Amino acid sequence: xxxxxxxxxxxxxxxxxxxxxxxxxxxxxxxxxxxxxxxxxxxxxxxxxxxxxxxxxxxxxxxxxxxxxxxxxxxxxxxxxxxxxxxxxxxxxxxxxxxxxxxxxxxxxxxxxxxxxxxxxxxxxxxxxxxxxxxxxxxxxxxxxxxxxxxxxxxxxxxxxxxxxxxxxxxxxxxxxxxxxxxxxxxxxxxxxxxxxxxxxxxxxxxxxxxxxxxxxxxxxxxxxxxxxxxxxxxxxxxxxxxxxxxxxxxxxxxxxxxxxxxxxxxxxxxxxxxxxxxxxxxxxxxxxxxxxxxxxxxxxxxxxxxxxxxxxxxx
Numbered sequence: 001x002x003x004x005x006x007x008x009x010x011x012x013x014x015x016x017x018x019x020x021x022x023x024x025x026x027x028x029x030x031x032x033x034x035x036x037x038x039x040x041x042x043x044x045x046x047x048x049x050x051x052x053x054x055x056x057x058x059x060x061x062x063x064x065x066x067x068x069x070x071x072x073x074x075x076x077x078x079x080x081x082x083x084x085x086x087x088x089x090x091x092x093x094x095x096x097x098x099x100x101x102x103x104x105x106x107x108x109x110x111x112x113x114x115x116x117x118x119x120x121x122x123x124x125x126x127x128x129x130x131x132x133x134x135x136x137x138x139x140x141x142x143x144x145x146x147x148x149x150x151x152x153x154x155x156x157x158x159x160x161x162x163x164x165x166x167x168x169x170x171x172x173x174x175x176x177x178x179x180x181x182x183x184x185x186x187x188x189x190x191x192x193x194x195x196x197x198x199x200x201x202x203x204x205x206x207x208x209x210x211x212x213x214x215x216x217x218x219x220x221x222x223x224x225x226x227x228x229x230x231x232x233x234x235x236x237x238x239x240x241x242x243x244x245x246x247x248x249x250x251x252x253x254x255x256x257x258x259x260x261x262x263x264x265x266x267x268x269x270x271x272x273x274x275x276x277x278x279x280x281x282x283x284x285x286x287x288x289x290x291x292x293x294x295x296x297x298x299x300x301x302x303x304x305x306x307x308x309x310x311x312x313x314x315x316x
Contacts, residue, residue: 023075023082025068025091031057032096032137041071041091042082052078060097061134065090097134098141100163105143105177112148113157113181120183120212133163133173140164155180155213183212187219188226193237199249200226200241218242248280251303258287260298261307273306 029040034057039050054074058064068089072082110122135141144165150157157179162172191206205226219240220226226241230249235241252258252275262269272290279285279300287306288295298306 023080025071025082025084025089028092028094030094030096033057036066036093038075038078038080040093041066042075042080045080049078049080058093058095059134060095060136061099061132063092063094065092095134096137098137098139100133100135100141100143102131102133102161105145105161108143108145109148109157109159109181112145112159113150114183116150116152117155117181117183118212120185122181122183124179124181126177126179131175133161133175135163135173139167142166150181153213155182155211157181184209185212185215187215187221187240188223190235190237190239190241194231194235196232196234197230197250199228199230200246202227206238216240216242218244220246248282250278251281252279252285252300252306254278256304257290258298259305260287260289260296261301261305262309263307264309275306279306 023042023044026041026043031040035053036055036057037050038052038054039045041054042050055066068082068084068091069087071091072084075082106124106126109124109126113124114122133141133143141163142165143161143163146160146162148157148159159177161175161177162169164172186207187210188205189208190200191204194200194204202223205223215221220243225243226246228249229246231241232245232247235245254275254277256275258273258275260271260273262271273287274290276286276288276295281300281302283300284297285300285306286295287298287308296308298308301307
């Protein structure tokens with residue numbers, strides 16, 4: 001009989017030892033639900049014990065440190081003894097997530113801001129661009145933008161990122177963002193300083209990239225607008241050129257000799273004359289016939305050359 005008692009006592013000690021070893025504080029767990037169950041914090045439990053909900057889960061992508069003393073107290077309430085290695089022991093709970101990279105927001109912003117910024121390459125500067133939005137694993141990692149506002153004069157914008165994009169607003173993560181957006185354009189400038197009435201050649205034009213909001217109204221924007229034109233005033237190198245500062249170059253100077261061509265059907269008459277005013281190519285100037293002194297309106301056709309119709313010649 002004494003042997004039986006000894007065996008039973010040994011078995012009891014063994015069972016207690018196994019139970020003590022089985023219930024241990026977990027170092028860390030990763031979950032993908034809204035609640036923390038006892039089994040996330042303690043290992044060695046029965047299925048029923050492990051399924052007991054004990055706390056709200058951290059937000060997706062976040063980690064919470066649960067004090068071991070709190071875990072032991074809660075477990076004891078359910079009849080589980082959890083020995084602790086120290087009073088500072090903790091169990092870490094990480095909530096799994098679907099991650100949305102913030103870099104994808106840039107394309108959405110450009111699409112919504114471009115109509116207000118105008119043509120050019122849109123450049124967006126946004127603090128916190130490397131941030132990540134964490135969503136529950138049950139939610140698709142999609143994002144949208146709302147409340148997009150832009151101050152055109154400064155390029156400053158604000159918006160709200162929402163995720164997931166098609167969810168009910170009450171279920172969305174909402175993150176305010178801000179920054180600056182600029183439409184960068186290529187603008188021609190003078191490669192060298194030009195004097196009054198100097199003509200612009202192709203080698204006199206350079207290009208710079210700048211914010212379209214800083215390009216003045218009335219500035220020449222193409223090579224065609226500049227090449228071959230004369231400047232109305234002296235301009236320094238590096239300047240943009242206003243269209244109002246340009247004029248066709250004078251090819252017939254006042255007081256200079258010109259060849260007057262009169263054409264009427266197959267008949268062409270050439271006469272020498274004198275220009276009474278400056279004229280650019282295609283402009284109308286008054287010229288005087290060198291022989292008769294008569295004056296006529298003629299169109300400048302080239303350097304030292306004008307064209308007048310026979311009617312004007314006869315009238316004058």
